[in-house]
Amino acid sequence: MKKLFSILAAILLLATSVTNAQVLVRTLPGYVDIIPYQLAVGYYSTTVIAFPSPIVDADGGSSEIIIQQQENAENILKIKAAVKNFSKTNVHVYTKDGKIFAFNIEYQDYPSRTTFDLSNLTGGENPGTTVLLSSSSLSSQQLQHTADSLRTIAANYSRKKNRYGITLQLSTIHAVKNILFFGFSISNRTNLDYELDFTRMYIEDKKRAKQTSFQRQEITPVYIDPIEQIAADSSMRMVIAVPKFTIPGKKIFTIQFFEKNGGRHIQLTIKNKHLLKASKI
Structure with missing residues (x-):
């Protein structure tokens, strides 16, 4: 019996020691924080931000906002709500001069301020955070030259909508x-001109199971042909460039075209097998 009590006492002592043990953690000090800018975004308006240097990449924390670089303006970013009353989220923007800008995004029906020029920031207001950028990225001139050379190449895919x-x-x-x-071909076989408002690209789950979250990863283009209109009964070729990626299993890549002041929105899905057949120049 004494032996049994000794064993129980040892177990109790061990349990108490584990409970009282301190877990060592290290907290990042406050002085390493990048202080984000507060930004309100609406569904009925577009927020435009001019950065002091060309944009290399932009990353949003939610698929409920649309992030797009302005065509032919490599330092301009447009942000718009994809749905009304979205939950608070954030956006990070990386610029060619090695800076990172952080934004906390919240929804407002009609934001009072929608246009910003960050080149007017003073030294104390500028984040001044250095990031190491990949040296393999193409310059804006190289992107334009490559797109020009690809626009007339014969089609070797037949996937369409x-x-x-x-x-x-x-x-x-x-x-x-x-x-x-x-490379895309857009044909308008109606008697009404098709005015292109914006495009959206993302990776998402193939199927949405009931009572499960639906994950969507926004893809931000680094180049888009500046096409604003496809005239009635005509066709056009268009090139869009994005950072290289592959598609995980059970996911698809989707591109959407939205009509300006209209409802003729159209989308096309692309599978990983199509990406793996990408050609080299």
């Missing part, structure tokens, strides 16, 4: 360094 008299077809995929170039 028809809707409202608009046909969106994947024509080509090319890999250049760490960039994927997608």
Whole structure:
């Protein structure tokens, strides 16, 4: 009996020691924080931000906001709500001069301030945070030259979507360094001009199971052909470049085209097998 009590006492002592043991953790000191800017974004308006240097990449924390670089303006970023009353999220922007800008994003129906020029920031207001950028990225001139050379290449893909008299077809995929170039053909077989408002690209789950979260990863283009309109009964070729990626299992890559002041939105899904057949120049 005494032996049993000794064993129980030892177990109790061990349990008490484990409970009282301190778990060693290290907290990042406050002086390493990058202080984010507060930014309100609306569904009925577009927020435009001019950065002091060309944008290398932009990353949003939620698929409920749309992030897009302005065509032919490599230092301009546009942010818009994809849905109303989205939950608070954040955005990080990396610029060519080695800076990182952080933003806390919240929803407002009609933000009072929608246009910002960050080149006017003083030294104390500028984040001044240095990041190491990949040396394999293409310059804006190289992106433009590559897109020009790919726009006339014959189509070697037949994946397409028809809707409202608009046909969106994947024509080509090319890999250049760490960039994927997608060539599209857009045909308008109606008597109404099709005005392109913006495009959106993301990786998402193939199927959405009930009572499970639906994950969506936004892809920010580094180059988009500046096409604003596809005239009635006509076709155009368009090139979009994004950082190189592959698609995980059970996911698809989706690109959406939104009509300005209209509802003829169209989307096309691309599978990993298409990416793996990307050609080299």
